[in-house]
Amino acid sequence: MKDDAELESNNMALHSCENANHVLENRKKLAASLHCGLENFVCCANQTHSSNFHRVTLADKGRGADQIDTAIADTDGLYTYEPNLLLCSFTADCVPVIFYNKVNGLVGVIHSGWQGTVKEITLKMFKHLKQAEHCNPSDFHVQIGAALSQEKFEVDEDVYVKFKDLGYADDFMYYNDQTRKYHIDNQLTVKKQCELAGIPSEQITIDRTCTYINQDGFSYREDKQSGRHLSFIMRKGD
Numbered sequence: 001m002k003d004d005a006e007l008e009s010n011n012m013a014l015h016s017c018e019n020a021n022h023v024l025e026n027r028k029k030l031a032a033s034l035h036c037g038l039e040n041f042v043c044c045a046n047q048t049h050s051s052n053f054h055r056v057t058l059a060d061k062g063r064g065a066d067q068i069d070t071a072i073a074d075t076d077g078l079y080t081y082e083p084n085l086l087l088c089s090f091t092a093d094c095v096p097v098i099f100y101n102k103v104n105g106l107v108g109v110i111h112s113g114w115q116g117t118v119k120e121i122t123l124k125m126f127k128h129l130k131q132a133e134h135c136n137p138s139d140f141h142v143q144i145g146a147a148l149s150q151e152k153f154e155v156d157e158d159v160y161v162k163f164k165d166l167g168y169a170d171d172f173m174y175y176n177d178q179t180r181k182y183h184i185d186n187q188l189t190v191k192k193q194c195e196l197a198g199i200p201s202e203q204i205t206i207d208r209t210c211t212y213i214n215q216d217g218f219s220y221r222e223d224k225q226s227g228r229h230l231s232f233i234m235r236k237g238d
Contacts, residue, residue, distance in 0.1 A: 011218070011227025013090045014068050024066055027230075034234065036086060041065035043088040044075050049115035053077030053108075053125045061085060076116050077125050079108030083237025088230055092218045093148035093211050095190045096231035097122055101129075103139040107233045112190050114155075118162040122190050126197035137198030142205070144194075145231050147187050149210035150174075154181035168192050 007022035012030070017023045024038070031038050042056050043064030054060075054075045064071025072078070078087045087109045089096055094113035100106070106129065110122055129135040150172070160182035163169040169192070172185040187206055194204050211218060211229075218227045 008227055009218075012088075012230035013228030014064075015090075016092075016228055020067075027065070030230070030232075031086075034086065036084060036234065038062075038065050040084055040234070041086045041088055042078065042080075043071045044078060044090070044111065049113045049119075050074055050076050051116060051119035051121040051124050053079065053110070053121070053128070056080035056082065056085060056087060058082055058085075064088070076112070076121055077108065077110040079106060079125070079129065080235070081106050083235045086232050086234045088232050090228035090230060091145070091147065091211075092228050093153075095147040095186050096145035096229070097190060097194075098143045098145065098231055098233050099140050100233065100235070101135055101139045102141060104133075104135065105235050106133065106135060107235045109231055109233055111231075112186070114153075114159060114163075114184070114186055117186055117189050117193070118166065120166070120193060123193040123197050126194065126199065130198070138200055138203075140194075140199045141203045142194050142199055144187050144190055144204065144206040146207045146209035146211055146214070146229070148212055149208070150183050150185035150188075152210060152212040153186060154179065154183050157182065160184070163189065168196065 007025055010026050011017050012026055014020055014023050028038055039062045042060050052075045054072050056078050089109040089111045094111055097110035099108050112121055163184055169189045172188045174183050191204055195201055218229055
C-alpha cells in the first residue's frame, strides 16, 4: 500500500512513475525484507486487461525487475512451480488475485480489472491449471486483494451489460437512480469465478479495503497519475 515516508509513496510500477530510480529503490527495499534479490522478480509489463497468462520458468528470472522492456508482455496472469521467483502484478483499482496450491506448491498472481473480469481471466486460468497442470481446485488457497469498492465503481450501461452477460454477476450489481449509474462489485465477481472453478469459498479471502476511499490506496480512478500497488507471491526454496 501507499507509504508517504517512501519514495513516490512506495510506488512499485515502472510503467507509472515519476522517476524509475525511485521505483527501483522501493523494489530493492521490498526484496531485502523478503530476503531475496531484485533479480528474483518476474513482472508483467503494462497490464493489458487481457485474459492471457504465462507459466513462469527459470528462464524468466529477472524479467521486468529493473526495466520495462524485459517484462512479460500482453499478460495479466503468472504462475510457476519454481522456487525463489517473486511473481509480481501491479494494480491501482483493479482486483489482484494471489494464490497457491497447498499440495504441489504451484503459486500465481492475476490482475483482473473489469475488462479482465468480463473476459474471465481468473476462471480461465484455474480451468487451465486443472486441465493442463492437473491441479485439484480444492487444493488452492486464494487471496483477493484491495481494489475499487462497489460504491466507487460506477459504470454506464455498456459495462453493466458485459457483467450481466456473464450470467452469474447479478447479485453483485445495483442501479443508482440519482446518478443513473450502475455499481459493480468486481471483487465478489472474481470470487464467484474462483468458486465456479471449484475452489472452496472458505479457502478464498478478500481484503475489502477500497483503494479510492482509503488514503493508503493508489487509485487510478481518483488520480490518473497514481502509482501502483505490487501484489506478489514466492514459493520459498532452499
